[in-house]
Amino acid sequence: MLTRISGGHVIDPANQRDGRGDVWIRDDRIIDSPNEEADVTFDAAGKIVMAGAIDVHSHIAGWNVDTARLLLPEYQSAAAPRPSERKGWSALETGHLYATMGFTTVVEPAVAPHYALHAHLELADTPIIDKATLAVLGNDDYLLRLLHDNESEAAFEDYVAWILEMSRSLGIKVVNAGGVAAFKDNVRAFSFDDVVPAFGLSSRRIVKALQRAVSSLGVPHPLHVHCNNLGLAGNFETALTTIAAAEELPLHLAHLQFYGYGKEGDRKFSSAAAQLAEAVNRTANVTVDVGQVMFGPTVTISLDVLRQFNARTQARPKKWLILDGDTNGVGIVPYNYRRSDFYNAVQWAVGLELFLLINDPWRVFFTTDHPNGAPFTSYPEIFALLMSRDLRANWMSELPAEAMAVTTLPSITREYSLHEIAVMTRAAPAKLLGLTDRGHLGPGAVADIAVYDDLTDRVRMFRAAALVFKDGDLVVRDGHVTRYRWGRALAVAPARDRAIDRRMKDYYAERYGLSDEFVKVPVYALSRPEPFVFVPCR
Amino acid sequence: MERAWISGKPTPLDAAIAEAAKLIGASTRILIAGLGTDIAGARAAISLAQRTGATIDHMNSESVLRNLDVMRSSGVMMTTATECHVRADTLLLAGPLRGTARDQLLQNVIGSEQAKNRDRRRIIWLCPGRDLLTFADTVGATPIGRKQEDLPGLLATLRADVAGRPAGKSCVSLKRLRQVSAFLKQSRFGTAVWSSAELDPVVIEMLCGLVGDLNATTRFSGLPLAPEDNAIGVLHVCSWMTGLPMRTSFARGVSQHDPWLFDSSRLVTSGEVDCVVWISAYRSEPPPWRRPPPMIALTAPGTAFVTPAHVHITVGCPGIDHFGVHHFAATGTLAAFAATQPSETISVAEAITRIAAATPEPGGRSC
Numbered sequence: 001m002l003t004r005i006s007g008g009h010v011i012d013p014a015n016q017r018d019g020r021g022d023v024w025i026r027d028d029r030i031i032d033s034p035n036e037e038a039d040v041t042f043d044a045a046g047k048i049v050m051a052g053a054i055d056v057h058s059h060i061a062g063w064n065v066d067t068a069r070l071l072l073p074e075y076q077s078a079a080a081p082r083p084s085e086r087k088g089w090s091a092l093e094t095g096h097l098y099a100t101m102g103f104t105t106v107v108e109p110a111v112a113p114h115y116a117l118h119a120h121l122e123l124a125d126t127p128i129i130d131k132a133t134l135a136v137l138g139n140d141d142y143l144l145r146l147l148h149d150n151e152s153e154a155a156f157e158d159y160v161a162w163i164l165e166m167s168r169s170l171g172i173k174v175v176n177a178g179g180v181a182a183f184k185d186n187v188r189a190f191s192f193d194d195v196v197p198a199f200g201l202s203s204r205r206i207v208k209a210l211q212r213a214v215s216s217l218g219v220p221h222p223l224h225v226h227c228n229n230l231g232l233a234g235n236f237e238t239a240l241t242t243i244a245a246a247e248e249l250p251l252h253l254a255h256l257q258f259y260g261y262g263k264e265g266d267r268k269f270s271s272a273a274a275q276l277a278e279a280v281n282r283t284a285n286v287t288v289d290v291g292q293v294m295f296g297p298t299v300t301i302s303l304d305v306l307r308q309f310n311a312r313t314q315a316r317p318k319k320w321l322i323l324d325g326d327t328n329g330v331g332i333v334p335y336n337y338r339r340s341d342f343y344n345a346v347q348w349a350v351g352l353e354l355f356l357l358i359n360d361p362w363r364v365f366f367t368t369d370h371p372n373g374a375p376f377t378s379y380p381e382i383f384a385l386l387m388s389r390d391l392r393a394n395w396m397s398e399l400p401a402e403a404m405a406v407t408t409l410p411s412i413t414r415e416y417s418l419h420e421i422a423v424m425t426r427a428a429p430a431k432l433l434g435l436t437d438r439g440h441l442g443p444g445a446v447a448d449i450a451v452y453d454d455l456t457d458r459v460r461m462f463r464a465a466a467l468v469f470k471d472g473d474l475v476v477r478d479g480h481v482t483r484y485r486w487g488r489a490l491a492v493a494p495a496r497d498r499a500i501d502r503r504m505k506d507y508y509a510e511r512y513g514l515s516d517e518f519v520k521v522p523v524y525a526l527s528r529p530e531p532f533v534f535v536p537c538r
Numbered sequence: 539m540e541r542a543w544i545s546g547k548p549t550p551l552d553a554a555i556a557e558a559a560k561l562i563g564a565s566t567r568i569l570i571a572g573l574g575t576d577i578a579g580a581r582a583a584i585s586l587a588q589r590t591g592a593t594i595d596h597m598n599s600e601s602v603l604r605n606l607d608v609m610r611s612s613g614v615m616m617t618t619a620t621e622c623h624v625r626a627d628t629l630l631l632a633g634p635l636r637g638t639a640r641d642q643l644l645q646n647v648i649g650s651e652q653a654k655n656r657d658r659r660r661i662i663w664l665c666p667g668r669d670l671l672t673f674a675d676t677v678g679a680t681p682i683g684r685k686q687e688d689l690p691g692l693l694a695t696l697r698a699d700v701a702g703r704p705a706g707k708s709c710v711s712l713k714r715l716r717q718v719s720a721f722l723k724q725s726r727f728g729t730a731v732w733s734s735a736e737l738d739p740v741v742i743e744m745l746c747g748l749v750g751d752l753n754a755t756t757r758f759s760g761l762p763l764a765p766e767d768n769a770i771g772v773l774h775v776c777s778w779m780t781g782l783p784m785r786t787s788f789a790r791g792v793s794q795h796d797p798w799l800f801d802s803s804r805l806v807t808s809g810e811v812d813c814v815v816w817i818s819a820y821r822s823e824p825p826p827w828r829r830p831p832p833m834i835a836l837t838a839p840g841t842a843f844v845t846p847a848h849v850h851i852t853v854g855c856p857g858i859d860h861f862g863v864h865h866f867a868a869t870g871t872l873a874a875f876a877a878t879q880p881s882e883t884i885s886v887a888e889a890i891t892r893i894a895a896a897t898p899e900p901g902g903r904s905c
Binding site: 061063065066067069070071072073076089090091092093114115117118121122125141183184185186309312315318319320321322323324325326511512513514517518520521522524525527 | 577578581606609610611612613614615616617618620621623624625726727753756757759773774777778779780781782783793795861863866868869871872873874875887
């Protein structure tokens with residue numbers, strides 16, 4: 001099947017295309033313009049054509065998300081006074097809503113290894129989009145033992161490789177390294193150089209060991225770090241310390257907005273986004289995603305059990321769940337970001353400042369840390385805010401003036417171009433994750449394509465794509481899903497010394513009296529043909 | 539061995555599937571209940587329910603919803619059996635632990651040799667019930683109070699004392715109460731263990747409140763023991779497929795959850811449904827109703843029905859006859875289990891998928 005998307009404004013930063021032209025699809029791949037008649041032609045004149053967007057950090061599946069749904073039945077449309085057309089907050093809706101916005105690949109970044117099968121089962125039921133998981137290490141007993149016992153780097157790497165393969169993950173994330181483990185020993189505050197009592201290890205040591213192992217194994221996605229001290233006034237220093245600790249190797253800092261807080265002003269809470277942006281600008285091997293806050297009710301889902309425990313008193317509505325899990329755990333705390341709230345308004349501004357003050361769109365990624373800063377359905381509003389200083393001024397005029405006064409946002413005039421949006425949401429995430437087959441429109445790429453009407457109302461434009469193709473299939477037309485199909489999960493499987501398999505079997509038998517089989521994600525369990533695609537390691 | 543019956547008469551499987559599809563096609567108020575099945579079976583059942591506008595319920599919903607009631611109205615701290623096994627220096631058992639809860643306690647929490655030898659773990663058992671006092675002694679637990687009826691009062695006074703409020707009268711002396719609360723506060727990592735099959739939600743809420751209060755100064759968490767028949771696994775599938783737990787109906791086009799309205803026993807006894815699909819793959823458990831409407835039963839071999847099913851198909855047991863993914867109480871996660879004795883017996887997922895494929899689309903119906 002030969003498909004031609006003709007005459008659109010093609011924005012493909014990875015291939016230096018930014019102008020009127022055609023995109024050709026043969027079956028599931030993009031090809032160069034052939035000397036043939038197309039079987040189907042879509043007229044894209046006056047429309048914007050980009051690769052399908054890629055979300056590097058969105059909590060969309062697994063035990064944590066399921067439990068958040070169960071905690072909050074009132075967030076379901078059926079609980080609304082007048083049930084709407086929406087089908088509720090389900091895996092189906094997740095795939096549906098992402099696809100209608102032109103997103104075709106999404107990373108679920110918080111899967112504790114023992115919960116990997118659960119996450120993959122749910123992701124397998126999330127239609128249209130491809131997805132990937134990040135396995136969370138750094139508070140797990142086995143890893144802390146390895147470091148405590150000064151085992152070799154090779155032994156450490158074998159363990160990381162084993163976890164990646166067992167949990168079918170694309171990369172490794174660390175959440176408040178050591179802090180979650182320390183909380184089990186009743187530690188209530190934990191910084192980068194604090195020490196986990198039971199193991200005598202600092203957060204720094206854990207992060208550096210993981211960063212080196214991920215890099216040495218050739219995993220394309222650098223270590224994905226959720227820093228210590230999330231959400232606390234003055235925590236920009238923790239982020240600065242972590243950025244400095246990256247040294248020469250790549251490091252990705254997740255939802256940096258939540259670390260952009262200083263202690264200036266009457267309320268001892270201010271934006272420190274400018275300092276953070278400056279540090280990111282001068283540290284070329286560090287990438288960040290933002291975790292933008294938008295106003296409204298949401299739920300925070302985080303593997304940072306210590307932080308969520310301390311945040312439980314701010315739950316709105318007043319209910320929460322804290323799980324002391326065996327490889328990590330989770331905290332689920334509903335929250336309402338309010339326009340009238342000084343702190344929430346500062347948080348909103350910090351996110352936008354980071355987007356606008358970090359110069360290189362290849363190193364700052366578009367996230368709301370869904371659903372922690374805002375649901376992913378708020379992306380179109382954020383695109384619009386980034387692209388228009390007038391719109392930002394309108395919003396700021398309705399926010400507490402004293403909040404805006406402790407940020408630099410009112411003075412920022414930068415406006416994102418569509419080209420920069422395409423870098424940030426397509427080309428750069430593909431590069432960050434090591435996915436050479438997507439994020440661009442060059443020949444050989446997977447035919448994941450989003451076509452938007454070029455509207456002045458950017459919210460409407462990005463809310464409902466005119467056309468979306470997934471693997472060459474037309475799946476969305478005029479903002480409506482026209483075809484359901486099942487995506488796949490992207491994973492890496494770096495080489496390892498198989499002796500680790502025996503060690504892990506013995507470890508699970510000794511520590512838990514269990515076989516290690518329960519940690520594995522067998523392909524047959526997912527009931528889909530070819531549920532995984534393997535991404536090569538370097 | 540016979541595997542399928544229509545009105546009690548042995549029949550080929552294909553005929554039973556066709557008859558089941560015919561019945562579903564002719565019914566307008568379908569209940570899919572029991573739901574004792576693996577993840578694949580639950581997915582197939584929920585898909586069928588969504589397509590036919592049916593209601594779904596699980597035979598252990600009551601136990602699941604008691605814990606859920608507490609969770610969705612207050613704060614809860616939880617841990618896993620694995621973490622409790624390696625970390626807890628204090629176990630606070632509350633109320634009776636029978637059947638599967640007792641098995642889990644023995645196997646996953648205190649039973650293994652490692653756990654016994656690991657440390658000087660102390661076990662306190664609040665009001666185990668008179669019949670369990672001997673068992674409490676066997677597992678080395680110190681009973682505080684005896685009768686289950688005394689548990690709410692005991693928990694209330696204990697919680698008050700832990701929080702430094704005046705404690706009223708309970709079934710134990712104030713001195714004893716003070717000893718218990720002092721002991722709990724001295725734990726490094728304690729775990730409260732309960733079976734929601736035995737406790738009222740108000741009692742569970744008090745227990746979770748006590749756990750929360752203890753975290754003011756030390757670490758404490760909670761371990762609700764899982765009900766049988768993959769109830770927790772099915773709960774999670776319900777969550778990701780519908781956003782809501784079981785006792786959810788799709789009759790109005792959107793998912794609607796109501797623990798009373800969509801209680802399968804209420805629906806059957808009040809005559810609000812015209813077809814029941816009963817699923818029990820782990821055990822030969824028949825539905826508890828005397829006069830259900832026409833029923834399609836997918837059950838483990840040897841199920842003795844009070845009222846014969848219109849269509850009855852014997853299904854395999856996940857993890858024995860065929861591979862299965864279900865909730866693994868030892869770890870609190872979903873885990874995959876290969877077949878230990880692979881057989882040709884049809885799985886719930888396959889049976890439902892085939893019935894669904896043979897069921898005419900509901901297009902002919904008027905609204």
